[in-house]
Amino acid sequence: MMLRRRGSIAFFLSLSLFIVVLFYVIPLVLTVYVSFTPMKNWNVPRYIGEFISIKNYQRLIHLLKFDPDTRNVVITTIVFVLFTLTINVLGGLALALATYFIDEKLSATYQVLWLLPRMTPVAVYSLLWYYFLHPTTLGILNSILMALHIIKSPIDLGMDPALMPWGAWSVIVFVNGLVGVSYGMIILYSAFKSIPRELIIASRVDGATTWHIIRKILIPLSKWHITFVTVWQLLSLLTSYAHTFLLVEWRIVDSSWGQPWALYVFNTAFVGAKDQGLAAAAAVILSIIGILLGVLALKVLGYERMMTEPKGDI
Numbered sequence: 001m002m003l004r005r006r007g008s009i010a011f012f013l014s015l016s017l018f019i020v021v022l023f024y025v026i027p028l029v030l031t032v033y034v035s036f037t038p039m040k041n042w043n044v045p046r047y048i049g050e051f052i053s054i055k056n057y058q059r060l061i062h063l064l065k066f067d068p069d070t071r072n073v074v075i076t077t078i079v080f081v082l083f084t085l086t087i088n089v090l091g092g093l094a095l096a097l098a099t100y101f102i103d104e105k106l107s108a109t110y111q112v113l114w115l116l117p118r119m120t121p122v123a124v125y126s127l128l129w130y131y132f133l134h135p136t137t138l139g140i141l142n143s144i145l146m147a148l149h150i151i152k153s154p155i156d157l158g159m160d161p162a163l164m165p166w167g168a169w170s171v172i173v174f175v176n177g178l179v180g181v182s183y184g185m186i187i188l189y190s191a192f193k194s195i196p197r198e199l200i201i202a203s204r205v206d207g208a209t210t211w212h213i214i215r216k217i218l219i220p221l222s223k224w225h226i227t228f229v230t231v232w233q234l235l236s237l238l239t240s241y242a243h244t245f246l247l248v249e250w251r252i253v254d255s256s257w258g259q260p261w262a263l264y265v266f267n268t269a270f271v272g273a274k275d276q277g278l279a280a281a282a283a284v285i286l287s288i289i290g291i292l293l294g295v296l297a298l299k300v301l302g303y304e305r306m307m308t309e310p311k312g313d314i
Contacts, residue, residue, distance in 0.1 A: 092184015
């Protein structure tokens, strides 16, 4: 019986390990290798065997020092990740709490509405924002603001030089924030529902207010889930670029201030010069930063303390 159990455990662990190696380790190794080659225009036969040491990394450092657009990418990435992460975690927490304290049928309706941005295909969702933010009277935002006499002529929130960089940042943060907030809502709502209802009833009997229940019961008993959502969203945002790419491509967002690092990697590899060697070097740097930030976030949020074995016999 024990051997069968160990065999089952080994099977599922080996299957998980195989998936990780196939879809993460091998692509990462290939990316690292390409970063040491001068590969361009996806000309694999010509460049794959040519080794140029760390020249791509030196070029990247040179660009960071002397190219304003590349420095803008770094600043945009920091602002994008910090502000969007705040919206995703705190917004998801607020929505989970709000839907927890209302009728379940009404709660399900609100959750479905907030899930629509995530269920909508990227191109369709971005197209909706294209028409909403269009810098003419055709844009929904401009139409509303002009109807309310707040503005006299259409504004170009994501492209107007007078509004840079905060105009472009506000667009990419808000668009991506609405997508991510639903994920935190579902995870944290599930965590709250898993807490024994008797604790809530007993606290109500003892005179606890809703705020006390949130602060003393719901949040403390959901620390693991909050940690998971925070780290997951952090790593997800570092590699997110799809919605932002379309908004930049459709000239709704300025390319100089609306390009996070992940989008910079994509554009360097697939658009313009198509410099895969430089893009691979930038991707390796992004991977290292992601690993370090993930480990740091787990340390700060007390992941190890939450994973300690319970005292006593089970």
